Amino acid sequence: MKKILNQPDDYVDETLDGMCAAHPDVYRRTGESGRVIARAEPGFEGKVGVVSGGGSGHLPLFTGYVSPGLLDACAVGNVFAGPAIGDCVDAMRAADQGAGVLRLYGNYGGDRMNFDMAGELTELDGMRSATVLVADDVASASHEERAKRRGVAGVVYAYKITGAKAEQRGASLEEVTRVARKAVDACASIGVALTSCIVPEAGMPSFTIGDHEIEMGMGIHGEPGIWRGELKSADALAAEMLQRVLNDLGIGAGERVSVMVNSLGATPYEELYILYRAVSRELAAKGVSIVAPLVGRYATSMEMTGASLTLQRLDGELEALLRAPANCPFWRS
Amino acid sequence: MKKILNQPDDYVDETLDGMCAAHPDVYRRTGESGRVIARAEPGFEGKVGVVSGGGSGHLPLFTGYVSPGLLDACAVGNVFAGPAIGDCVDAMRAADQGAGVLRLYGNYGGDRMNFDMAGELTELDGMRSATVLVADDVASASHEERAKRRGVAGVVYAYKITGAKAEQRGASLEEVTRVARKAVDACASIGVALTSCIVPEAGMPSFTIGDHEIEMGMGIHGEPGIWRGELKSADALAAEMLQRVLNDLGIGAGERVSVMVNSLGATPYEELYILYRAVSRELAAKGVSIVAPLVGRYATSMEMTGASLTLQRLDGELEALLRAPANCPFWRS
Numbered sequence: 001m002k003k004i005l006n007q008p009d010d011y012v013d014e015t016l017d018g019m020c021a022a023h024p025d026v027y028r029r030t031g032e033s034g035r036v037i038a039r040a041e042p043g044f045e046g047k048v049g050v051v052s053g054g055g056s057g058h059l060p061l062f063t064g065y066v067s068p069g070l071l072d073a074c075a076v077g078n079v080f081a082g083p084a085i086g087d088c089v090d091a092m093r094a095a096d097q098g099a100g101v102l103r104l105y106g107n108y109g110g111d112r113m114n115f116d117m118a119g120e121l122t123e124l125d126g127m128r129s130a131t132v133l134v135a136d137d138v139a140s141a142s143h144e145e146r147a148k149r150r151g152v153a154g155v156v157y158a159y160k161i162t163g164a165k166a167e168q169r170g171a172s173l174e175e176v177t178r179v180a181r182k183a184v185d186a187c188a189s190i191g192v193a194l195t196s197c198i199v200p201e202a203g204m205p206s207f208t209i210g211d212h213e214i215e216m217g218m219g220i221h222g223e224p225g226i227w228r229g230e231l232k233s234a235d236a237l238a239a240e241m242l243q244r245v246l247n248d249l250g251i252g253a254g255e256r257v258s259v260m261v262n263s264l265g266a267t268p269y270e271e272l273y274i275l276y277r278a279v280s281r282e283l284a285a286k287g288v289s290i291v292a293p294l295v296g297r298y299a300t301s302m303e304m305t306g307a308s309l310t311l312q313r314l315d316g317e318l319e320a321l322l323r324a325p326a327n328c329p330f331w332r333s
Numbered sequence: 334m335k336k337i338l339n340q341p342d343d344y345v346d347e348t349l350d351g352m353c354a355a356h357p358d359v360y361r362r363t364g365e366s367g368r369v370i371a372r373a374e375p376g377f378e379g380k381v382g383v384v385s386g387g388g389s390g391h392l393p394l395f396t397g398y399v400s401p402g403l404l405d406a407c408a409v410g411n412v413f414a415g416p417a418i419g420d421c422v423d424a425m426r427a428a429d430q431g432a433g434v435l436r437l438y439g440n441y442g443g444d445r446m447n448f449d450m451a452g453e454l455t456e457l458d459g460m461r462s463a464t465v466l467v468a469d470d471v472a473s474a475s476h477e478e479r480a481k482r483r484g485v486a487g488v489v490y491a492y493k494i495t496g497a498k499a500e501q502r503g504a505s506l507e508e509v510t511r512v513a514r515k516a517v518d519a520c521a522s523i524g525v526a527l528t529s530c531i532v533p534e535a536g537m538p539s540f541t542i543g544d545h546e547i548e549m550g551m552g553i554h555g556e557p558g559i560w561r562g563e564l565k566s567a568d569a570l571a572a573e574m575l576q577r578v579l580n581d582l583g584i585g586a587g588e589r590v591s592v593m594v595n596s597l598g599a600t601p602y603e604e605l606y607i608l609y610r611a612v613s614r615e616l617a618a619k620g621v622s623i624v625a626p627l628v629g630r631y632a633t634s635m636e637m638t639g640a641s642l643t644l645q646r647l648d649g650e651l652e653a654l655l656r657a658p659a660n661c662p663f664w665r666s
Contacts, residue, residue, distance in 0.1 A: 002527050002544065004604040004640060006566045011603065014567075018606030021613045022628050059602035194335050211335065233339045234347075266599035268635040269392035270344065271337040273351025280354045295355050296662070297630075302601040303638065307337060329629070332665045 001203040003303075008200035012056045012078055019063065026067050026328050031075070031090035035083065037063045038073040038094040048166045048176045049073070049095025052105045052159065053083040053115065057199065058220060060330035061155060061299040062105070069326025069333075070163040071095075071104075079199050079302075080206075080221050082110035088118035092129065100128035100173030104162055104180055106151020107135040128173055132180040134158045136189040136310065138248045139217025139226050150219050153262045153299035154187040157312040157322070160331065164324035183318060188248045189260075190241050191308035193218035194231070197265060197301045216240065220264065220301045234271065238278035241309040246286075249313055253287030256314045258322060260294040264306040272296065275307055292322055298330070334536040336636075341533035345389045345411055352396065359400050359661050364408070364423035368416065370396045371406040371427040381499045381509045382406070382428030385438045385492065386416040386448065390532065391553060393663035394488060394632040395438070402659030402666075403496040404428075404437075412532050412635075413539075413554050415443035421451035425462065433461035433506030437495055437513055439484020440468040463506055465513040467491045469522040469643065471581045472550025472559050483552050486595045486632035487520040490645040490655070493664065497657035516651060521581045522593075523574045524641035526551035527564070530598060530634045549573065553597065553634045567604065571611035574642040579619075582646055586620030589647045591655060593627040597639040605629065608640055625655055631663070 005011050016037065020027045028040045043049070053075030054062040063074045072095035075083035083091075092101045101122075103115050112133070119129050135147060136154030162180040165171055193215045196205035206222040209215060214232070217225030232240075251257060261276045263269075272295050283290055291314055299308070314322065326333055338344050349370065353360045361373045376382070386408030387395040396407045405428035408416035416424075425434045434455075436448050445466070452462050468479060469487030495513040498504055526548045529538035539555040542548060547565070550558030565573075584590060594609045596602075605628050616623055624647055632641070647655065659666055 002547075002564060002638065004527070004567045004570065004600060005607055006568055011607070014607045014610050015603040016606075018608070018610035018613075018628070022606065022609050022626050057601075057603065059606075064602070194337070231335060234337045235339055237337065265601055266636045266638075267337060268390075268598055268633060269397070269630075270348040270390065270635060273349075273355065273392075274338055274344070274347045275351070276355050277347050277351035280351075293355050295351070297602075300601060302603060303599045305335065305599075305636065 001198050003198060003200060005200055011200040012076065015056065016076065023329055030094055031087050033087055035076045035087045036073055036091045036094055037066050037076060039066055039068065043072055043097055045097050046099050047097040048099045048171055048173050049097055049101035050163055050166045051091045051095045051101055051103055053088055053091060054106055054111055055080045055082060057302050058300055060297065064330040065156065065159045065328060067326060067328030069167055069324060070159050070328060070331060079201060082108060082114055085114045085117045088115050089121050092118055092122050092127065096127055102162065102173065102176050102180060103129060103131045104158055105134065106155050107133040107149060130173055130177045132177060132184060134184050136187045137219060138188050138190050138244055140219060143248055150223065152189045152191060152220055153260055153308045153310045154189045156298045157187050157310065158183050160326060161318055161321040163326065164321040179321065186313040186318065187310065188245045189308055189310040190217055190244050191264060192216050192237055192241065192306050193264065194305040196222060197304040220299065234274045235278045238275050239282060242279050242282050245309060245311045249311060251288060251311065251313055256289045256291050256319065258292050258312040258314060259290050260298060260310040262299055262308045262310065263297045264304040264308065265300040266303045266305040267307050272307060279309065291319055334531050336531060336533060338533055344533040345409065348389065349409065356662055363427055364420050366420055368409045368420045369406055369423045369427055370399050370409060372399055372401065376405055376430055378430050379432050380430040381432045381504055381506050382430055382434035383496055383499050384424045384428045384434055384436055386421055386424060387439055387444055388413045388415060390635050391633055393630065397663040398489065398492045398661060400659060400661030402500050402657060403492050403661060403664060412534060415441060415447055418447045418450045421448050422454050425451055425455050425460065429460055435495065435506065435509050435513060436462060436464045437491055438467065439488050440466040440482060461506055463510045465510060465517060467517050469520045470552060471521050471523050471577055473552060473556065476581055483556065485522045485524060485553055486593055486641045486643045487522045489631045490520050490591065490643065491516050493659060494651055494654040496659065497654040512654065519646035519651065520643065521578045522641055522643040523550055523577050524597060524639060525549050525570055525574065526597065526637060526639035528638040529555060530637040553632065567607045568611045571608050572615060575612050575615050578642060578644045582644060584621060584644065584646055589622045589624050589652065591625050591645040591647060592623050593631060593643040595632055595641045595643065596630045597637040597641065598633040599636045599638040600640050605640060612642065624652060
């Protein structure tokens with residue numbers, strides 16, 4: 001295992017230590033286990049709390065997006081493992097400013113079970129809460145069964161748009177929930193993997209793939225995709241990924257979208273821009289306008305090679321929320 | 334070769350196309366060959382121009398740092414190859430606002446030859462210019478022969494500090510040059526490589542390294558380092574890198590530094606934060622204060638695995654310039 005770490009069992013806690021040491025004005029470790037990251041300065045009284053959580057190994061997801069204009073708190077699991085119930089509860093308590101808490105996270109079985117339980121436990125204390133699941137990966141289920149899809153990089157758009165709404169004074173839990181659902185419904189993603197990453201505790205690649213093979217639609221934990229075959233050109237990859245996402249959302253001429261071209265980890269900026277070039281040309285040819293594009297590392301699987309494409313359809317409300325201020329090491333607007 | 338691209342020969346031009354398509358408010362392609370990136374909006378009349386250049390394959394270096402508060406223009410070479418003389422000339426012309434131009438770039442033979450020639454050619458047109466070379470890699474020559482060192486991630490601090498000075502109305506070429514020299518003299522770096530990257534035109538790894546081996550002090554193009562041996566713990570790597578850099582700069586208790594923990598490409602944020610944790614603890618124990626730390630990808634070698642550590646010693650002048658506003662996709666302050 002060729003990774004820069006100390007003991008594999010300390011990978012997550014030392015990462016959180018380092019994040020808080022580097023950005024003490026943004027992040028604060030809290031919770032009984034220390035596996036909750038909350039804002040260094042909590043939100044205003046009466047603010048709807050927005051919490052998330054998930055496995056480690058995806059930075060900037062999930063923890064990196066705790067900041068004003070984004071999340072209030074995040075429960076942190078082991079690498080590729082959901083957060084514990086107690087940490088979900090502690091994240092909700094850290095986010096609670098008396099106006100209720102929205103649980104906004106990617107659609108994975110373990111995360112759902114534990115966040116649902118945390119919702120029941122905090123209800124006993126009188127905390128109001130709601131859930132919106134992000135399920136943007138078009139490769140993981142058909143359009144008809146979209147509620148079964150996994151959450152991938154689209155989670156970032158959901159955080160940004162929802163976080164901006166929750167930052168508005170007077171916004172209720174119901175309104176924040178409505179906006180989160182609207183954002184999630186208008187977002188779709190697909191990824192392509194070229195190589196695996198290594199989970200520290202496992203010490204070996206999560207999956208094997210041939211020297212010239214790729215897998216279209218693979219999930220961020222190596223979940224199976226749509227097809228496995230020979231590596232194609234960047235333009236061919238971009239065209240297929242874009243078509244699948246556009247078809248799913250039914251986006252056509254005259255619409256406005258934000259586009260995210262996201263590295264799964266090792267794929268460099270150069271190659272993301274080559275993909276973006278192709279995507280932006282295809283969208284221009286279709287009469288679709290790009291707003292506030294994102295090119296970089298937003299949702300990764302450590303050192304996995306590959307990239308994902310996310311489209312977030314925008315109307316006036318969502319675009320204003322997407323552009324609203326936020327300030328953390330991984331998002332500034 | 335498992336990379337996301339079209340034709341290897343188009344790698345650089347398509348990357349530049351993508352950057353300009355994604356960020357048309359920041360970057361503009363110019364120059365006879367199209368291998369110059371200039372600010373979308375030029376600096377004010379009478380501003381000292383700051384230009385750089387270098388090989389491709391290091392994004393965000395070098396081109397990514399063209400923006401207000403940073404560079405005015407950058408000449409772009411092929412992957413790991415210096416920019417052509419004509420592109421250096423065109424970059425200088427794009428940066429020229431009548432107050433002279435500083436050529437600020439990493440110390441590599443080919444780059445020097447071509448930028449020197451560009452200086453002579455533009456002098457014939459009456460343009461005043463000066464050169465400051467960044468030579469921050471402590472592994473590449475002894476302290477006594479530091480002028481022979483290579484430029485690595487410390488280039489980013491030189492850009493930021495110099496760019497901020499050049500943004501001050503009335504700052505002369507001599508003053509901007511003085512600040513650039515001061516920043517460069519107060520900066521040192523070292524890197525550790527775990528795996529090679531692949532240059533698209535070559536199609537195979539630039540160097541071979543064993544499955545459990547690392548190379549301390551390797552350059553960003555795979556230049557030989559100080560030692561090659563077994564992978565150590567993150568804490569042991571951090572301690573050795575920090576000691577080498579501290580010794581070189583002679584930094585001790587009571588001083589203020591900015592610290593950059595930089596991924597060479599594939600190494601993920603998690604591992605950068607594990608390194609940062611160790612570095613920040615060691616510095617605290619030595620009584621050295623950290624100001625405005627940087628953890629992320631600032632100077633890469635595409636998908637190379639590894640990390641570098643840079644320390645920028647600060648006084649009041651340099652700290653204010655480091656914190657001054659700049660706004661590009663890769664730096665916001």
